[in-house]
Amino acid sequence: MLLLALRTFRDRWPVFVGAIVTVCLGVALVQSSLLTLVSAATAKVPPGLSAAEARATGDGYAAAITLLGMTLGLAFFVAIFVVSSTFAFTVAQRRRDLALLRMTGAGRGQVRTLLVGEALLLGIIGSALGIALGLPVMRLQGTMLTTFELAPPGFTGEWRSWIVYVSAGTGIGVAVLGVLTASRRASRVRPLEALRDLGGAARVMTASRWVIGLIFLAGSIALLILVPAVGGEAALPLSINATFTLVTAFALFAPLVVPVVAAPFGALFRGRLGVLAHANLRNGVRRSASTAAPIMVLVAFVVGMAGMTGTMSEAGRLETVRDLRADLVLDTPGSALDRVVGAPGVTAVSEEAPVSFDIAETGDPDGLEWESTSGIAVDPAAYAVTHRVAPTAGDVADLRGATIALTPSAASGFRVGDLVPVRLAGGPASLRVVALLPDTLVGPAALLPADLMPDGPRRYVVRTSDPAAAGAALAGVGQVSTTAQFIAEANSEQQKISTNIMVALLGMAMVYTVIAMINAVVIAASDRRAEFAAARVTGLTRGQVVAAALAESLAVVAIGVLLGAVSAIGTIFGMASAVRDMVGVGVVTVPWSMIGAVVVLATVVVGLTSVLTSLSATRTPAIRLVAARD
């Protein structure tokens, strides 16, 4: 049996190399994300920094940890998804060989041993390569984080020796798990199937596939319902989780969708080629579904993330438009209230100073957990004139002395009248809550009284009867912009941050899915030489065979895009309803440009790979292949 495994290896190397590549990249990705996460979590704020710098660095690490946590989850998901679908596919492809082994007396156990043994071998090779590849990937990830300012400068991932075990365990474990379900199915291959060439295409949608698919679909719906309920900062990670489960559910249901998508394609590509491509799609349901899987993941995550962050930043913009009641916004490095009040036509000025402080997570004085929070110190009367203020409890006008007004993201169960323990440079040890504010996307998380205003940068939100003159007069004081300019700038800054986060979060995983796409096409084409040859001796030219394969692969792209987009739209709507519950702004952003870009990318990659592989598969004169059929 070992000999058989080795010989199979020698002959079906494109399939196995493909499997090794997916394991290797998956391990590299998971290892790099895990090491980077651990490095960020254990990073020490360097000594000799001022209190404010130290706080900023600490906050930077905290943000990076959140992001890396999501990256790690994503890396795990994509690795498991891609590796298991690749392995399941390689098993499905060898159905006839396995039936033949059964015919010659191999028991179910022997077939499973063979397949699991192979997976073990592939897992070991892939993991070893992946551990080595993980190092440059980690450096790249660290550089990406610091370049995008998502981690404090100087941050790098560090090697830990225990990661070898984790990576090896991940690679081998994922490979073996991926093949286990497939081997269970394979060991049930009836020997008679070696005689009949219909393969397993007829029964792709097994009962267990239905059940698991429905469980995942139900789970996704539950998660999407939960997203608005938890709201706040948990909404994004939860939505990403919903994307995981939705993608899994749709991947399981993919065989059902293949014929649905194949039908219009049959109508689109009329004539002989269309008939052939259509028939191939319908017959190779498993092949089509497997090739579509990485495309689905790519579309679901890129479009989903772009849609979710787009929805959030658009909602944030609308929130600012709704809440800011001013004509000018002025940013200065220090206090300049007198000069602002003296500017032409000014009717109201709100002086605002950013305050960073820690707030206790629980009311229990012994085991306090401090949460870094950013608020602004304001004069409540002036603030109420220039902003829409709608507290859910209490009164913002009471902000005097040692008091605070909190939004739900900072409140953690506090009520009006409670004393909140805080760590505030030069301030009291606790503040009394005077008001609870509604949730916000753009901040601030808390309002503090003017008494707690520190020295340092100021923002002046100004109402004036003569914006042009006031703007000109204040130009010398600091950075002045009209409200419209201010909102546009904040929005474009937000979008830049969102894009950076998206690239840092998805970049590596998406490169992985693109490679997995190429892989799937190559693997799928590797056992079709005989089929292509048969088509050619039937009278098709080489060009026509390649064209039919291309048409087929384009239909597969359509299937992947369709399923991925449905998953993405599900999560975008989940996020949109969370946003509506939080800030009362109803908005859905569908990232058309991102959808377009992903479709073009997938089409080009899959199309090109398909043409190249089918050209290579038809290089040998057809008649030789047909003759050497068995």
Added chain:
Amino acid sequence: MTASDPVAARADDVWKVYGSGEAEVIALRGVSVTFQRGVFTAIMGPSGSGKSTLMHCLAGLDSVTRGEVRIGETTVTGLGDAGLTRLRRDKVGFIFQQFNLLPTLSAKENILLPLAIAGRKPDDAWFDTVIRTVGLQDRLEHRPAQLSGGQQQRVACARALVARPEVIFADEPTGNLDSRSGADVLGFLRDSVRQHGQTIVMVTHDPVAASYADRVIFLADGAVVDELHDPSPDMVLDRMKKLDAPAEVER
């Protein structure tokens, strides 16, 4: 199994029904037939007469709807997967029209595969005898794709013979071969029966192939309708012409 038991395989009132209701197809209608040890039997009949189904049922590849199948002392009917696996491993060998060799293994490895799967040591003397009989001495390291159809089928014959099974089932073994290669293969099969006492059951629709057998059973519409001993091609052809009258649906 006792050496004195003259019966290698038997079917008792075997029925095979596919589908149900409107789509019901009766492939076998109460077939009872006995295959003597050391006899080369051919099963003949027009397309759709049920000859392949009968072979699949005899070999335990397909279940029977009613009746009983035995190979040697083993009752095949009612065996679970493990039992059927043991049956295929120890008691039966197969030769197919499509050769069904594993493309990744060399000729020698293909031949020894059933023994390797069963974890049995090959008997070197017997292996050499088989290889000489089928004339593959200088082709052992070739892979199936490097062999002609006739040579591939000889590899398949050697694979079936080397394990010395109770019965070898051959399904149209010459269907994909030219007449000369076909004659060679049929010659080995007959020799293995004559010289080594192998039992062979062969499904064919070729009267010439059937004439190599010691005995020919004729099937029509799922039932045994006739039988010939020591046939000549002309005798077989003559019987077949009589049977061909009712048109059958290809299953």
